[in-house]
Amino acid sequence: xxxxxxxxxxxxxxxxxxxxxxxxxxxxxxxxxxxxxxxxxxxxxxxxxxxxxxxxxxxxxxxxxxxxxxxxxxxxxxxxxxxxxxxxxxxxxxxxxxxxxxxxxxxxxxxxxxxxxxxxxxxxxxxxxxxxxxxxxxxxxxxxxxxxxxxxxxxxxxxxxxxxxxxxxxxxxxxxxxxxxxxxxxxxxxxxxxxxxxxxxxxxxxxxxxxxxxxxxxxxxxxxxxxxxxxxxxxxxxxxxxxxxxxxxxxxxxxxxxxxxxxxxxxxxxxxxxxxxxxxxxxxxxxxxxxxxxxxxxxxxxxxxxxxxxxxxxxxxxxxxxxxxxxxxxxxxxxxxxxxxxxxxxxxxxxxxxxxxxxxxxxxxxxxxxxxxxxxxxxxxxxxxxxxxxx
Numbered sequence: 545x546x547x548x549x550x551x552x553x554x555x556x557x558x559x560x561x562x563x564x565x566x567x568x569x570x571x572x573x574x575x576x577x578x579x580x581x582x583x584x585x586x587x588x589x590x591x592x593x594x595x596x597x598x599x600x601x602x603x604x605x606x607x608x609x610x611x612x613x614x615x616x617x618x619x620x621x622x623x624x625x626x627x628x629x630x631x632x633x634x635x636x637x638x639x640x641x642x643x644x645x646x647x648x649x650x651x652x653x654x655x656x657x658x659x660x661x662x663x664x665x666x667x668x669x670x671x672x673x674x675x676x677x678x679x680x681x682x683x684x685x686x687x688x689x690x691x692x693x694x695x696x697x698x699x700x701x702x703x704x705x706x707x708x709x710x711x712x713x714x715x716x717x718x719x720x721x722x723x724x725x726x727x728x729x730x731x732x733x734x735x736x737x738x739x740x741x742x743x744x745x746x747x748x749x750x751x752x753x754x755x756x757x758x759x760x761x762x763x764x765x766x767x768x769x770x771x772x773x774x775x776x777x778x779x780x781x782x783x784x785x786x787x788x789x790x791x792x793x794x795x796x797x798x799x800x801x802x803x804x805x806x807x808x809x810x811x812x813x814x815x816x817x818x819x820x821x822x823x824x825x826x827x828x829x830x831x832x833x834x835x836x837x838x839x840x841x842x843x844x845x846x847x848x849x850x851x852x853x854x855x856x857x858x859x860x861x862x863x864x865x866x867x868x869x870x871x872x873x874x875x876x877x878x879x880x881x882x883x884x885x886x887x888x889x890x891x892x893x894x895x896x897x898x899x900x901x902x903x904x905x906x907x908x909x910x911x912x913x914x915x916x917x918x919x920x921x922x923x924x925x926x927x928x929x930x931x932x933x934x935x
């Protein structure tokens with residue numbers, strides 16, 4: 545059986561105030577072309593179809609169009625679950641009607657999770673759809689007071705699934721969770737993904753999934769496996785944060801053989817616009833060829849740049865952020881050598897040139913160059929002459 549595994553579409557996503565709908569359509573069209581060409585038996589979407597519980601109209605229309613084309617036009621089964629960004633009720637609406645056409649959407653966790661059974665030439669493949677749910681919901685639905693954390697919740701759910709698993713079938717779990725090798729804390733793969741738990745443990749042990757022939761996960765935006773090759777994140781189809789700059793985006797193609805053995809291949813998706821960092825002076829940037837990428841720019845100029853965003857967008861019209869290089873020490877301001885900042889009286893008595901030098905050192909993290917020191921002295925002296933004072 546051939547399966548396409550994708551996740552974290554985040555339709556309706558805003559990045560730095562820019563809707564990504566056009567970019568999402570561009571990459572997901574590539575996915576549809578692959579489905580049309582290869583005709584997989586099933587397409588998995590492992591949560592976060594939308595970026596928010598109440599998505600914008602364009603996002604709803606895009607998902608409706610894509611699912612219709614996959615399920616109705618290409619007659620390919622879709623197995624999707626809600627993620628932590630989705631509204632479970634919205635995803636769950638009308639599911640019984642859709643299942644007749646091959647669209648299986650699991651929005652809410654249920655006490656009895658019956659598998660979706662598909663067939664190939666080797667027999668049955670059982671798909672267990674486990675939508676994202678808060679531990680409190682799982683505790684209530686399963687009537688299990690031992691469920692306190694996300695790890696407890698997944699342990700309880702997979703234990704119930706295991707009790708009803710048929711030994712003569714192959715089994716695929718679809719889930720949305722933060723899975724690590726043994727449930728240990730790890731850093732998220734992206735700044736754009738919100739935590740699953742505030743003030744509590746969000747990590748889940750990969751051990752619970754070893755009984756399945758393949759586990760298709762969503763939530764983390766970088767494609768990777770956890771503990772073993774069959775417990776996989778497909779990652780998001782697009783970069784949704786500059787923290788994802790070095791991610792290779794795409795989807796996974798899984799082939800299950802007669803015994804449940806897997807052959808897994810990563811397929812890349814080419815974005816309409818890349819998302820990347822640029823560090824250069826404004827003079828260098830103005831020499832670049834015009835480029836449509838989403839860029840986060842760090843200007844390396846020592847002196848202030850007037851209207852930096854306007855100048856950057858003349859070359860990079862989709863620039864999302866511009867900042868100046870900071871030489872600030874991470875441990876705080878660097879005190880100027882030989883100058884005591886202890887009190888207003890001392891500062892009033894200090895030589896203005898030395899005071900400015902100390903200020904420059906504190907802000908820039910480097911000493912004031914002699915040329916700039918002389919320029920300040922000349923400017924300050926001119927100001928005093930205009931005001932009738934003396935240096």
